[in-house]
Amino acid sequence: MRVELDEPKCVASGQCVMVAPEVFDQREEDGIAFLLEAEPPVEAADDVHEAVAVCPAAAIRVLNQ
Template structure:
């Protein structure tokens, strides 16, 4: 799995960081997403998929 984020689309809801904190973080100044792991390990895939599903801005793209 490869993860891409569209930072300009991000609305800083933080759902991704709550669901997959080893893969996503947020910038301190504006809460925008930071991608920590572009190719997360298999044990993170379920949480990353859920993050992409619940992202209100659809800013997370997964390439399987």
Template sequence: MKIEIDEEKCIGAGQCVMSSPETFDQREEDGVAFLLEESPAPERRARVREAATLCPAAAITVVEDH
């Protein structure tokens, strides 16, 4: 799994951080999300998918391994 955040789309709602705080955080100055890890461990992947689904701006893209 690989995660991407479109910073231009991010509105700083923080749903990603609440869903998966091990993977996402927000910048202090503007609240825009950033990644703590681009490729999360298998046990964190369900929460990352949930975070992408909950993002109100659809700023998170999850690319699954094949």
């Protein structure tokens, strides 16, 4: 699984960080999310898919490899 985050679309809601903190974090200066892990382990798949579902800006997508 590969995760992509479109940072310019991010609205800094932090939903992704709350549901998948092992994959996402937020910059302190503006709250924009960034990836900690672009290719997270399979154990994180459920959390990543939930992050996709709760992102209000639809800024996250998952590519299967």
